[in-house]
Amino acid sequence: MRDITAETGFPGIEQSRPPTAAAAEIGDYAMIGDCRTAALVSREGSIDWLCLPHFSAPSIFARLLDPGAGHFSIRPREPFRATRRYLGDTAVLETRFETTNGVVLVRDALVVLDGLSPMRPMRELIRTVEGCIGNVELMVEIVPKPNYGRTLARLRRHKDIGWAFSWRDEILMLRSEHLLRSNAASLGGTIHCVPGSLYRFSLSHTKGEIAVIPPLGADAQARLDETLAWWKRWSSHCRYDGAYRDVVIRSAITLKQLTYAISGALVAAATTSIPEAVGHDNTWDYRYCWLRDAGLTAHAFVDLGFIGDAAAYLGWLLHATHLTWPRLRVMYDIYGRQSLREERLAHLAGYRDSRPVRIGNKASIQLQLDIYGHVILAAERFAAAGGRFGLAEARMLYGLGKTVCDDWRQADNGIWEIRGSRRQYTFSKLMCWVALDRLLKLHEQGRISAGSLEARFRAERGEIANVIETRGFNPELQTYTSELDGSQLDATLLLMSSLGYRRPDDARFVRTVDLIMERLSRNGLIYRYEPGYDGRRTIEASFGICTFWAVEVFAAQGKIAAAEKLFAHALSCANDVGLLGEEIGVDDRSVTGNFPQAFTHVGVINAALALDRAKQMES
């Protein structure tokens, strides 16, 4: 594949892969979303991943995880090359197919529902096909396989209404301006596109309610236009206008797409079971909400000016954690439920034969002490943007601080959720320090009143710092280490300055950064920890956000040229529409892991903001 941006004016890659029933590489996908669920669209025009009605609901299309698990494909019948882009600052995707006979445009969008007023289906996917040049024959295949391919949908044609796939209490209505033929539980057809021809497909989903059948024609176009307008309106609230606006706004839109509008929750990624390395069994379900993402995400939302989104997110954080308060769980689902029972789907082959496919996540029962710091940091960022806390919220925050005082000495599973025995991670101690430090800061600002707990918070904060400085620092290496009394390094230590624990030019921190770059950096990308540290034999790829943390550090240290170079290099690993996954292959710069990953895009935003700040200070 080669970059053809200069030739076509479209950012994109030539598609030379022959027609196949298998899924594309994970980095080949673009995401469309409606802030309730998300679909992954391949460069070949196939929707290979869509869960309905929300992110962590069972899939309708899951060809990503098994060739027979369902897809919705619109692609030229003859060899083609595909280029694509998002339409401006929106989540509406446009794919341009070029064949020897002509050019067609396919636009894909999940319609954004804004309020309850209009009579709309619960979820709607609109795909339009527009002929531009010549005569192009397109092949359409719609093969829904509900419940990860475990349930057979019953297909019926309702005369003028359209096709209905129904199962249990769910219905998928397919309406099209092109005649389709049924074949068992699937639909197919061929479109002959000529200049000026326009075909629309509407796939709407309803669960547990009487379906609303959306009209096609100008009405469908109006819904698409409303969706475009909604995204543009939302994006216009971004107050960042620096040198990296395009990547920042794309990352912000990606975060917004991964936000569940109904509760304010943010899922870690749109997919499950995409392994960190193809063929390996480290396949986890990321369609849940990790509290570790909280602080840095709130930071990104607030600094970009999306205060409403930050408030909704904090609201979800405090609501979701209410039932377990004053203790926190590692992750929750979009409604704040904690029972995320892990299940293996043996009938699915897995992404590129990487088994098992897992739904649910057992890491939800782990102990991670760093999450207290992340949640309190999110609250502090919200307050810094002018947000206010009620009595109940303030009480919740003290309670978390009290838990930190009680528990910070314990070993835990750490931010990377390393399974097996618990350890004394330095980063967990650091985040406990952050939790107490920010609570005291909020107290000093008069935003909350710590009351009688103030003295205890101060004493414990001092004690944590003492432990980090004595046992979290290795005198031989002259660096901080990943765990107390240890000798290995961890990329989370890069956050020590941005979290306010050490100044960027602090000698201990500088030496730690140097050794991290020496030990954890390869080909300009950074691993999260040293190989084998997690007890697994798998050599994993670099961890997406860690490289962006290093950019932030360099920027804060005034090494702007180095920061820019590293940032540009890391951004070059994004796919043709600017999306990044959990990890990046250090040799081939391929995207691996669940995709697209919110945490990585948070890293992009925060690194861009740090670079801009550094440049402003320098000038």
Add this chain to the structure above:
Amino acid sequence: MFAGNSPEVFGYLVLWGLIATAAMDAILEASQGLGYSRMSLPFLFGAFFTADRRWATILGFFVYLIGGWLFAFLYFILFASVNIYTWWFGALAGAVHGMFLLVAALPLLPFIHPRMASEYHGATKRRQLEPPGFLAMNYGYATPLSTLLGQIVYGGTLGTLVQLHRAALGQ
């Protein structure tokens, strides 16, 4: 026709109608919540008056409630007309009522509901609601059963309350 019934019974019918409607609604809502049926009669009724989903649900609930009360009087007239005041006769009346709803009233909706699409005219900007189809089975194959059960419980509850009332009066 109402010989032997005290005038207070009409006051009680307001309460009994409310209880019977609540019992029927509980069954229909439970069948929807548990995934047996997608049908919501309150929403269908409410959508007669407004295209706003929120108001359709709220308005429909009150229309449904008032309908339940009015039908309580009709049922009582039926009990009085044949002088049978028992739970089983109420249940039987509910079953007949339910069958009528399924085979006659609901299939008629696409022709009279201002917001319901029809198999023959497709969906338009105004008519977008999915039609119920034969026995309302478009809303799920268990819809006829849950509807019938709801109506039987409605009639049975009314019959039981009337029967208990008359027993208390020694009738």
